[in-house]
Amino acid sequence: MSTRSRAEPRLKRRLGPAGLGLEGRIASHRSRAASSQPPAAVRQSDQASPVLLPPEWGQDAPPLLRPASAMLTAVLAVVATLLALLWVYFSWNFDYWSKRGVKSCNPFSLFGDRGAGLPFGKPFWSLLDPVYEKYRGAERFVGTFQARQPVLVVLDPELAKTILTKEFSTFHGRGQPIDEENDKLSLNLFNINGPRWKNLRSRLSPTFTSGKLRLMIPLMEDVNKELIARVRELSTEKGADGQVEFKDMLLRYATDVIGSVAFGISCNSLKGEVNEFYKMTREVFSRSFLFILRVFLVSIHPLFVKLMPFKSIFNKTTNFFIKLMKDTVEYREANKIERNDFVHLMMQLREDDRLETDRVHHIEFNHSVMTAQAFLFFIAGLDSIANTVGFSLHELAIEPELQQRAADEVRDMLHKHGGMTYDAVKNMNLIERIIRESLRKWGPVGMLTRAPNAPFKIPDTDVVIDESVLVQIPVWQMQHDPTFFPEPQRFDPDRFTEENKEQRHSYAYLPFGEGPRFCIAERFAVLEMKLVLATLIDKFVFTVGSKTDVSMQLDTKQFSPTPKSGFWLRVEDRP
Ligand code: HEM
Numbered sequence: 001m002s003t004r005s006r007a008e009p010r011l012k013r014r015l016g017p018a019g020l021g022l023e024g025r026i027a028s029h030r031s032r033a034a035s036s037q038p039p040a041a042v043r044q045s046d047q048a049s050p051v052l053l054p055p056e057w058g059q060d061a062p063p064l065l066r067p068a069s070a071m072l073t074a075v076l077a078v079v080a081t082l083l084a085l086l087w088v089y090f091s092w093n094f095d096y097w098s099k100r101g102v103k104s105c106n107p108f109s110l111f112g113d114r115g116a117g118l119p120f121g122k123p124f125w126s127l128l129d130p131v132y133e134k135y136r137g138a139e140r141f142v143g144t145f146q147a148r149q150p151v152l153v154v155l156d157p158e159l160a161k162t163i164l165t166k167e168f169s170t171f172h173g174r175g176q177p178i179d180e181e182n183d184k185l186s187l188n189l190f191n192i193n194g195p196r197w198k199n200l201r202s203r204l205s206p207t208f209t210s211g212k213l214r215l216m217i218p219l220m221e222d223v224n225k226e227l228i229a230r231v232r233e234l235s236t237e238k239g240a241d242g243q244v245e246f247k248d249m250l251l252r253y254a255t256d257v258i259g260s261v262a263f264g265i266s267c268n269s270l271k272g273e274v275n276e277f278y279k280m281t282r283e284v285f286s287r288s289f290l291f292i293l294r295v296f297l298v299s300i301h302p303l304f305v306k307l308m309p310f311k312s313i314f315n316k317t318t319n320f321f322i323k324l325m326k327d328t329v330e331y332r333e334a335n336k337i338e339r340n341d342f343v344h345l346m347m348q349l350r351e352d353d354r355l356e357t358d359r360v361h362h363i364e365f366n367h368s369v370m371t372a373q374a375f376l377f378f379i380a381g382l383d384s385i386a387n388t389v390g391f392s393l394h395e396l397a398i399e400p401e402l403q404q405r406a407a408d409e410v411r412d413m414l415h416k417h418g419g420m421t422y423d424a425v426k427n428m429n430l431i432e433r434i435i436r437e438s439l440r441k442w443g444p445v446g447m448l449t450r451a452p453n454a455p456f457k458i459p460d461t462d463v464v465i466d467e468s469v470l471v472q473i474p475v476w477q478m479q480h481d482p483t484f485f486p487e488p489q490r491f492d493p494d495r496f497t498e499e500n501k502e503q504r505h506s507y508a509y510l511p512f513g514e515g516p517r518f519c520i521a522e523r524f525a526v527l528e529m530k531l532v533l534a535t536l537i538d539k540f541v542f543t544v545g546s547k548t549d550v551s552m553q554l555d556t557k558q559f560s561p562t563p564k565s566g567f568w569l570r571v572e573d574r575p
Helices: 003-035 040-048 063-091 129-135 157-166 194-208 210-235 246-263 276-286 288-300 310-335 342-355 367-380 383-398 400-417 422-426 429-442 498-502 522-539
Strands: 141-146 149-154 243-245 448-450 470-473 540-543 568-573
Touching: 129 141, 149 157, 157 448, 157 470, 194 210, 194 342, 210 243, 210 246, 210 422, 210 522, 210 568, 243 246, 246 276, 246 310, 246 342, 246 367, 246 383, 246 522, 276 310, 310 342, 310 367, 342 367, 383 400, 383 429, 383 522, 383 540, 383 568, 400 422, 400 429, 400 522, 400 540, 422 522, 429 522, 522 540
Parallel strands: 149 470
Antiparallel strands: 141 149, 243 568, 448 470, 540 568
């Protein structure tokens, strides 16, 4: 008995009476195959059948497969319709720029010429490279698309000045919708716009006055001492050959500083303790891809901000930080503790709430609003600070002469001011220029964005853009443009002498943004970076070691320029 004939009774048993039809069809197909001539009954039902068969199947196709083919055809039709609708939705706006006579990039280049908001293999900071390279010097602005949203890329620093500063009343927002209801930490200074932003910004700005910063120095100094001890410990470990990896080290440093000045807690990350705070911070950063994905999806449609399950993704970290803030505030209230940090300043703001007159645009300083601000400060102050200091050390290790000059300046200032005081750090001119140049060459924020809240006529043109447009200013590209910074790959802190700064347009260098919405913490960030760089250079000599990646390959998966294999440097005590 053949295999097939043995299988048939089994099939029949399983199908029962209902299977007879199937068995009959199998039999008919078999006999048709034998004679190549379908029986009349089958031909009849073929003609009556509404089923559409793919042409290559011909009329000899087995009737058994026809329902499946119908299903396939229906699915294909639905997919094709959906794709067509999607295409219409995406391309609806693609004549936005041509209608206005604006030079524009190929809108079909979602993943190519312009690149989408989501970096498919391209690092985020270099997304605007192709546009910038093609049009720099020739155009003041170019029209592009981020998914389906029209994006005006500004290539001229003077136009950047108009948008960021002169016409701020039209461009006060960043065009990023938020889900205040579900995402409790989204109600922060970076995200909100209009009068609410103005109200919050004016209340938070006093946090960063020189008087307040002066008081934060001792908090940072405590962490600096731990940093020095840890560098010494690691560099003298057996087999280390004096080499230390500074990416992780500086991240721990920045976490301990921001933990102390923003949340008022000792994280002890530098001591190697695996604490919840450090774990949470890393969790936030390991999800930078999700943040970028959210930005991209929102550029397709703002509703995505509500539809995507980001709430549950970020819930764990959100709840952790809200509880941390609540516990800290309650503990301080109960024990009457005052400390010169952000928590204390926000507790004072909460007290001032009672006196607030602008009740409409006023944001009450409850636990979650306080946490949202502290959380933003903390996100903004980790990788940006750690990487800028790391890149500075890397450059100084490559240029020993420059390093020696910087060390001489530090010792001179320490001597003059009797230690690492606020005034000593403030007067370290070369150290500041090194940080500024590091922010030029390796700046963490690749582009600035603004969204108009009313139609806006671009000066000296007839072009009017409306509220649907996003404006992007290519910071990374301008800071690497040889027109403004000759030999852009050369590390040269002298680009930031007063004399040299006057030679170029000030809006060609925007690491902290510009206009009323520039980085609120620029002074704090520069102080912290100068302080830690000066402390390290005062204590150690940094040189290139066998593990140093002198050519500095960047990790293209990160949101900001980050070294692929860390900042490995050889360290010795400075005599
Ligand atoms: C190297 C360090 C840093 C860099 C390069 C940097 C850069 C920036 C940039 C480019 C912006 C947007 C400005 C604009 O749109 O014009 C910004 C905004 C902001 N940054 Fe920073 N930042 C740094 C550190 C910090 C730190 C340490 C904090 C907090 C402690 C902070 C808090 C903020 C806040 C709250 C905003 C939003 C301001 C607003 O919208 O009113 N940043 N920062």
